[in-house]
Amino acid sequence: MYNKFAKVVSIAILLFTIPNNTLALNKDGLFTNLIRYSYPEVKVIEKDDTDTKDKQNEDQTTTSKETKTSKQFVNVYVGEDNIPTAKKSDNNDISLESAVYSSNLRVTNNKPQILIYHSHSCETYSDSPKGNYHSEDKDRSVMSVGCLLTNQLSNLGWGVIHSTTYHDSPSYNNSYKRSSQTIKSVMNQYDDVDITIDLHRDGLNISNETVKNNIHNKYTTTINGERVAKFFFVVGARNDDVTKVKKLADSLTQYAKKKYPDLIMPVVMKPYGRFNQSICDNALLVEVGSNGTTSAEAQASAKYLAEILDGYFKEQDIKNN
Template identity: 80%
Template sequence: MYNKFAKAVSIAILLFTIPNSVLAFDVDGLFKNLIKYSYPEVKVIQKDEEDTDNNDTINENNTTTDDNEEATNNQFVNVYVGKENIPTANTEDSNGVILDSNVYSSNLRVTNNKPQVLIYHSHSCETYSDSPKGNYHSEDKEHSVMSVGCLLTNNLSNLGWGVVHSTTFHDSPTYNNSYSKSSQTIKSVMNQYSDVNITIDLHRDGLNIANETTKNKIHNKYTATINGEKVAKFFFVVGARNDDVAKVQNLANELTKYAKQKYPDLIMPVVVKPYGRFNQSICDNALLVEVGSNGTTTEEAQASAKYLAEILDGYFKEQNLKNN
């Protein structure tokens, strides 16, 4: 390994000493090959090989539209971030939300070497009402569904689950193909971590907000007070077009029933989308959950993460899905 590394560094130094006019070949491609052949255990993802079908669209009245799920998954960056890098759930200034490269390597955080849960975001740009960007769709991670996914990862990890959390933007710069792009993430992670048997596509609902009156009505509809704390409600979505719709709907119904027994004001009814697939046939236990809406605040959505984790933990332990 040392000899390979030394060779790669030597070639890199040589290249940087050559005048730019001499470099008439693809330097980026050369460095990718250097990485690939020096460290064959690392697969370098090629951005230009992503699926380019234009079948996925976005509408604020129906935020979870579907597209062609067929996508290649033969390339994946193999990373592992151990337990020592799990953010503390009560970090003073960030409420436990740490989304930078100190924790996420190549947009992935893995909390142990046999994770069972994948958390990802097909619509990663969905932001909450207090995002400074103001349009409810941006790469403002700290005010987006990604921050809720980070806290859900913290809480599930603290309950003993191994979790993979992906912060890949599947819907930027365009929403086209966001579900086929996220299917690449699912398949790649499951190919890398064979113990993953629960996938959670975490969204927030989106509605037309014409004015402050409408915004207040939406806010009231999508929030509840639990243990004296204002939190965002959540609900599960089922895509009726997927091959395993009966299984997916049963899982969503059972989780909703379980949640209602614990926190009846927190869970909203299951929503079935007749046109959707939402990648719910890839994994045995596939969930799409909407946490709050564009009328709720980031803090309210983040506050739901511990309750959602408690519900998922309790239900799946009852189903004996957690490894001892």
């Protein structure tokens, strides 16, 4: 680090003693060129200038990959220093103590291929009923499942980005519009991302304890003596790549059925949805459990979902880093 710092200082002195026409000495030009030369492992990226004004319909999102603009900023990758507190049990499974990150983005290595995010970040489980199962209780929400899925996929060798940006708070409207900005911003920074996972939980009308118990039984199963939440994939029928997205969801479902027949539920088609599924080559929307299942049951599913994703994408020759 000292040698690199000395190099930067030396270069800076040299640059200010040579004619201006040899290198742009504006604020962005000088700094970014110094960084490029002295820190080759740092990626200089271009900022997304997309208009952030919300549209009336949250599903009226752009469907093409974001083009880069000329405005630059420097992103210095600092490693895996933004991990929520987790602990391992005696059988080496990872469980969650806190899903609170120190910032809104965790990156597990400098060439991530998978982005996990939450268009409806406030979706909570049965043990957190505040706000009709919608609140910023991260430890009992879909964010905690995303945290554990990130851990499990990282243990399997994948580079993963997990975004804990709230896209549905303080306003639920246009949450898919806001999450599309997160996707494009991340993909603008990390060129290797080609799998996106929008992680949700299903939501049903729970009118009484009997209904809640019925929903719980429908959305859970037992694997290796452990009660876990079932999951399923959702496809938006209005997106431009619906055929490709449906094929991916069907293929993953069939793959999961071979490994854990009782864990996976059928693919759901939403006739009026887009769900940002045309932005990335491999776009998934997965519902893990429902508001009738507990956060612990949903978190317990993460290792099985990771195993399925890992095995499937390796078979498809989308290799981990």
